[in-house]
Amino acid sequence: MSNLGLVAISAPTAPCCPPVTAGALTATDAEVMAGMFKALGDPVRLRLFANVASADDGEACVCDIQDVGVSQPTVSHHLKKLREAGLLTSERRGSWVYYRVAPGVLDAMATMLSPTR
Amino acid sequence: MSNLGLVAISAPTAPCCPPVTAGALTATDAEVMAGMFKALGDPVRLRLFANVASADDGEACVCDIQDVGVSQPTVSHHLKKLREAGLLTSERRGSWVYYRVAPGVLDAMATMLSPTR
DNA sequence: ACCCAGATTCGACATGTGTCTATCTTGACA
DNA sequence: TGTCAAGATAGACACATGTCGAATCTGGGT
Known part of the structure; x- marks a missing residue:
């Protein structure tokens, strides 16, 4: 009801996700955002995600996490869920598959939880 | 494996939750943190939470959201889930029940998603 | 005392989710 | 070409979850 004009310019990676403090959510926004939170809503997935997010070079081989x-x-099943939710990306190099946090995801989710500022 | 001593002093509201970028999570930390994300991992709950979080006086009557x-x-079922997850608090005043975001919750969750910096 | 409106609880049910074992795919290397 | 190891997929199954209608609870008025 208020923001017009300079919307599409700012967010290059994550196409969504206003702060929850900013006002009511549309059904579709809620769907997308909830999908991301849901992906981190399982202890195993959260541990896998943390393992990737804290990896030395920003990436981690499946065998390491x-x-x-x-x-x-x-593990493979959960990593797939995290991929489908857009939280992780994967790349095969030789025998191993490396996962990294999708660019912009941490910022996007932190923004959703930021106070209205 | 590293923090001893000054643990209980620091966090008055949220008793948990290191950044996911800080390193591997213990099973119990992962359980607690995932519980919070899980609570926001449903579109209906996320919309309810956003409605409360963006309410004018920091609180909202069930009838308004x-x-x-x-x-x-x-709705009542989901609000209960959000209460049990520690994300909302409720108080009855007269005929109406008012919900507000539990203190420290937004900060705690934003911290979990903050980059290691 | 009665009734009414706001809100929670109960019971039922379909669907979703996490887990496993078994199997398949992919690439490296002998 | 054959074999091995890393990962992904398939199928099965127990359990959790979201939803509803009906019943219950809680205060306020009349």
């Missing part, structure tokens, strides 16, 4: 207490297929 | 596309008992 899969020690989270579940079987290898389950 | 329940226009999120589901039945009234379902």
